[in-house]
Amino acid sequence: MSLYLNLNMINFDRFTLDNGLRVLVHEDNSTPMAAVNLLYKVGAKNESPDKTGFAHLFEHLMFAGSKHVENFDEPLQWAGGDSNAFTNNDVTSFYATLPAQNLETVFWLESDRMANLNINTRSLEVQRKVVVEEFKETCLNQPYGDVWHHLVGLAYEVHPYRWPTIGLTPEHVESATLTDVQDFFHNYYHPSNAVLVVTGNVTQARVRELAEKWFGDIAAHTTPQTRIPTEPEQSTPHINRIDANVPNDALYMAFHMGGRCDESYYASDLLSDVLSRGRSSRLYQRLLKDRRLFSDIDAYVTGNIDPGLFVIEGKPAEGISMETAEKAIWEEIDLLKNELVDERELQKIKHKVESSLVFSEMNILTKAINLAMFEVQDKAHLINNEAAIYRSIEAEDLRAQAQHIFRRENCSELFYFARK
Numbered sequence: 001m002s003l004y005l006n007l008n009m010i011n012f013d014r015f016t017l018d019n020g021l022r023v024l025v026h027e028d029n030s031t032p033m034a035a036v037n038l039l040y041k042v043g044a045k046n047e048s049p050d051k052t053g054f055a056h057l058f059e060h061l062m063f064a065g066s067k068h069v070e071n072f073d074e075p076l077q078w079a080g081g082d083s084n085a086f087t088n089n090d091v092t093s094f095y096a097t098l099p100a101q102n103l104e105t106v107f108w109l110e111s112d113r114m115a116n117l118n119i120n121t122r123s124l125e126v127q128r129k130v131v132v133e134e135f136k137e138t139c140l141n142q143p144y145g146d147v148w149h150h151l152v153g154l155a156y157e158v159h160p161y162r163w164p165t166i167g168l169t170p171e172h173v174e175s176a177t178l179t180d181v182q183d184f185f186h187n188y189y190h191p192s193n194a195v196l197v198v199t200g201n202v203t204q205a206r207v208r209e210l211a212e213k214w215f216g217d218i219a220a221h222t223t224p225q226t227r228i229p230t231e232p233e234q235s236t237p238h239i240n241r242i243d244a245n246v247p248n249d250a251l252y253m254a255f256h257m258g259g260r261c262d263e264s265y266y267a268s269d270l271l272s273d274v275l276s277r278g279r280s281s282r283l284y285q286r287l288l289k290d291r292r293l294f295s296d297i298d299a300y301v302t303g304n305i306d307p308g309l310f311v312i313e314g315k316p317a318e319g320i321s322m323e324t325a326e327k328a329i330w331e332e333i334d335l336l337k338n339e340l341v342d343e344r345e346l347q348k349i350k351h352k353v354e355s356s357l358v359f360s361e362m363n364i365l366t367k368a369i370n371l372a373m374f375e376v377q378d379k380a381h382l383i384n385n386e387a388a389i390y391r392s393i394e395a396e397d398l399r400a401q402a403q404h405i406f407r408r409e410n411c412s413e414l415f416y417f418a419r420k
Contacts, residue, residue: 061123111214191220240412242415267393267401280348298314336398
């Protein structure tokens, strides 16, 4: 029986405004602070193939001022708070923490930019330059910066995960018209396409009062019912070889796996930990430390809402060929497919996962973000069930999942050679 079994229960209330805004409240009077996460159900997968990077552009535009607030951060800082945001393939998330007594400040700020964002020629030009410069700096001018473009383009044929959040090319953002941007905002940034989560030293009654006051009069829109194409099962290996101006060769292997709330996700996640969680993990111990085949190696899952990827990436050590490095990784994969993970090794991984879950849930902001991510998938209850799900996974489950995903025909391999 785990020591953590009932220590991390997160109780929350839920209500929905007439305009469709879903609101979740988690009361925690152990802190004087409050955290607010406003999540919009729009990410890179909602873009058109010829207009990518828009969700990321809006992450920046949302800080460019609104009708009654010229500078979003300044009033929040005066209230003792700070904020940030992130965009991924599935969602765009804006979050803030501040003293709970000043909670209304965030409601005022977030509601004003939801209803009255300044989208004009000047704000578009300013943020366009920022986003394009970020693309050039992180993807074009940085070693290995374009790897994700190549890898997801190799792994996905029809699903919009085939382009990264920052976009396929900077030209898509450079050529975006004011009408393009205004239409994107109107389609996705409205109450019925959002989830608002408040955690910390708050009450459900107070949050409901503020939600009705600041968001209740914002008109609901209809979100476009864009059909996201289902990625067909990969039936042959996908392989690409690239020469680039990088210091070392690098190898990337991507396997299709289940989505974030899929039942199979948890076994895949544990497999990534068996391979590459800490210095005692298999890839680090066997391929980097003992055999010295790699100078760097890692394994992780993307955690997408739709079926995502299990990625193994590594840089072969000096003098080690790409073929030798690839062969060694497949040998480790075959062990997972053919042999049961030792019970002691499995329990150690489970304890690490559970400890991470418990400690992350001590932070009110993390709780707000996690609740919003689960709620957008209509599965907020999973925030209290994940530890038990991980705990229930057996060695045979891991072997079965390894056999399912670690198939040659399910693998996309990117060989990234340092140009001589």
